[in-house]
Amino acid sequence: xxxxxxxxxxxxxxxxxxxxxxxxxxxxxxxxxxxxxxxxxxxxxxxxxxxxxxxxxxxxxxxxxxxxxxxxxxxxxxxxxxxxxxxxxxxxxxxxxxxxxxxxxxxxxxxxxxxxxxxx
Numbered sequence: 001x002x003x004x005x006x007x008x009x010x011x012x013x014x015x016x017x018x019x020x021x022x023x024x025x026x027x028x029x030x031x032x033x034x035x036x037x038x039x040x041x042x043x044x045x046x047x048x049x050x051x052x053x054x055x056x057x058x059x060x061x062x063x064x065x066x067x068x069x070x071x072x073x074x075x076x077x078x079x080x081x082x083x084x085x086x087x088x089x090x091x092x093x094x095x096x097x098x099x100x101x102x103x104x105x106x107x108x109x110x111x112x113x114x115x116x117x118x119x120x
Contacts (some may be wrong), residue, residue: 001090006049009060014067017072018102022067027099028061029109034082035091051086059085063095071096075114083118093115 009030012023034051060078068074079092097111 001035003033003035011064013064017069031095031099033093034089036088071112081118
């Protein structure tokens with residue numbers, strides 16, 4: 001198995017349950033791992049027969065621009081879209097962290113993690 005990883009992706013987006021989050025937004029950090037079995041030796045592979053991290057980033061970036069109340073929804077949407085668009089992908093692991101949650105006197109970040117495997 002081979003894993004493609006995109007780590008510490010940074011986005012300013014308008015996700016959240018509270019009205020102020022939809023107005024001022026927040027900073028988010030996203031980590032993504034997509035696991036697959038290469039169809040052939042990697043040395044002979046072309047960009048067309050591997051899972052391209054540039055394409056993964058474009059998919060994630062587009063989804064992060066769509067305001068959504070729950071991080072859980074975003075994580076599940078991204079995982080399912082990857083499995084739909086990349087037929088070689090067998091498993092997607094994603095974590096999304098809100099870096100400045102609207103919690104009084106809170107220091108840290110909050111987040112969700114999600115893993116989905118292709119059904120056989």
